[in-house]
Amino acid sequence: METQRAGSASPPLAAIKEGFQQAIKEATRKMGATAPNPAVGCALLDGEGRLLAVGAHPAAGQPHAEVMALEQARQKGVLEQARTALVTLEPCNHHGRTPPCSEKLKNSPVQTVWIGARDPNPQAMGGAEYLAEGASPKIVRFLADEPELRSLVQECKALLAPFASRVTRGRPWLTVKQALDGQGSMIPPQGRKTFTSPASLRLAHQLRRACDAVVTGIGTVLADDPSFTVRHVSDHEGRAPRPLIVLDRQGRLPAAWRQAREADGFHVEQCHDLSALPALLGQMGVNWCLIEAGPALLESVREAGLWDDWLTIHHGGKGGEDHLSIILREGNSENESPVQLLRRYGE
Ligand SMILES: NC(=O)C1=CN([C@@H]2O[C@H](COP(=O)(O)OP(=O)(O)OC[C@H]3O[C@@H](n4cnc5c(N)ncnc54)[C@H](OP(=O)(O)O)[C@@H]3O)[C@@H](O)[C@H]2O)C=CC1
Ligand SMILES: Nc1c(N[C@@H]2O[C@H](COP(=O)(O)O)[C@@H](O)[C@H]2O)[nH]c(=O)[nH]c1=O
Ligand SMILES: [Zn+2]
Numbered sequence: 001m002e003t004q005r006a007g008s009a010s011p012p013l014a015a016i017k018e019g020f021q022q023a024i025k026e027a028t029r030k031m032g033a034t035a036p037n038p039a040v041g042c043a044l045l046d047g048e049g050r051l052l053a054v055g056a057h058p059a060a061g062q063p064h065a066e067v068m069a070l071e072q073a074r075q076k077g078v079l080e081q082a083r084t085a086l087v088t089l090e091p092c093n094h095h096g097r098t099p100p101c102s103e104k105l106k107n108s109p110v111q112t113v114w115i116g117a118r119d120p121n122p123q124a125m126g127g128a129e130y131l132a133e134g135a136s137p138k139i140v141r142f143l144a145d146e147p148e149l150r151s152l153v154q155e156c157k158a159l160l161a162p163f164a165s166r167v168t169r170g171r172p173w174l175t176v177k178q179a180l181d182g183q184g185s186m187i188p189p190q191g192r193k194t195f196t197s198p199a200s201l202r203l204a205h206q207l208r209r210a211c212d213a214v215v216t217g218i219g220t221v222l223a224d225d226p227s228f229t230v231r232h233v234s235d236h237e238g239r240a241p242r243p244l245i246v247l248d249r250q251g252r253l254p255a256a257w258r259q260a261r262e263a264d265g266f267h268v269e270q271c272h273d274l275s276a277l278p279a280l281l282g283q284m285g286v287n288w289c290l291i292e293a294g295p296a297l298l299e300s301v302r303e304a305g306l307w308d309d310w311l312t313i314h315h316g317g318k319g320g321e322d323h324l325s326i327i328l329r330e331g332n333s334e335n336e337s338p339v340q341l342l343r344r345y346g347e
Pocket of ligand 3: 064065066091092093099100101102
């Protein structure tokens with residue numbers, strides 16, 4: 001679709017890369033606040049490639065990333081200088097909760113739109129074609145067509161993976177987080193609930209914040225009286241109650257635990273059937289789900305293949321630092337996990 005017009009010099013690739021990184025970072029920090037919508041970022045550059053504005057979609061029903069960035073540029077008085085828009089996701093092309101971003105970009109001074117990933121949502125796709133065709137066409141470029149920017153394609157895909165999973169498979173992206181001590185055991189020392197380093201606990205809480213739901217097992221609830229709160233990082237302000245699902249086949253969930261979690265802002269649900277869980281979460285609009293459970297449920301999850309990436313935190317390594325490994329269930333090693341994005345860009 002690339003249509004390079006005479007006289008429309010493109011900013012250097014280094015500026016495109018830097019702008020995209022800013023957009024991906026902003027969007028990564030909104031993960032966990034946007035469901036059922038995806039986390040999306042947008043950066044605007046001037047003709048020389050200078051960064052003018054960076055926006056991210058804050059929450060469903062609120063403006064999309066493109067509108068956030070255009071509005072930010074307008075408020076700074078630099079909108080007329082905008083020539084290039086870098087969007088992590090193809091601009092939407094439909095009237096959903098908000099008007100189409102493809103139209104907003106068409107009516108802006110932007111000449112070139114770079115797209116990180118195609119929209120997997122059939123209702124919203126087609127923004128690229130709309131921008132490139134018809135009246136006042138824009139130059140539309142895809143990151144994937146630029147070999148030097150391949151790593152950014154992986155980041156945009158990882159950013160989109162939770163939403164893409166729900167839209168295309170009807171179930172969320174499922175991330176398992178498992179902590180192991182030096183002996184390979186998951187069981188904390190007597191009187192403790194966790195044993196990993198402060199940095200690992202921070203990552204665990206970044207994950208809770210970025211996910212739209214948490215799943216655990218009744219064994220963990222009875223053993224630990226866990227809180228599952230986001231305490232080591234600040235949580236998204238004003239977000240709706242986060243679903244907290246407990247796999248519990250015999251109805252052993254203590255009423256007091258449920259009440260305490262609901263008082264903490266969770267929406268607690270019991271689930272009897274692990275195989276029904278993914279669709280249930282999909283129907284709840286959950287894009288990304290964190291599984292924090294003990295060895296029994298994790299064994300069931302592994303057997304059923306109900307996971308997309310698996311974060312293992314090995315505690316007690318050399319130098320006192322934890323060692324982390326992230327495995328993707330499907331896809332090749334070039335692909336990125338959303339967990340890696342959080343490690344790189346999370347706050
Ligand atoms: N290191 C770490 O990362 C973590 C460690 N832990 C530790 O793990 C320990 C608890 O482990 P564990 O007892 O294994 O607890 P789990 O959290 O794994 O819960 C186990 C329960 O999950 C339910 N379950 C398992 N498989 C299925 C299935 N296929 N369908 C429906 N329900 C299912 C069963 O409920 P039912 O009995 O009703 O059949 C089972 O008793 C604690 O000491 C805790 O501290 C916990 C979380 C993380
Ligand atoms: N042991 C262990 C984890 N375990 C998980 O954290 C839960 C406790 O959460 P909270 O009540 O919020 O402190 C616990 O019940 C289990 O689900 N997590 C980790 O990051 N590292 C650890 O070493
Ligand atoms: Zn949009």
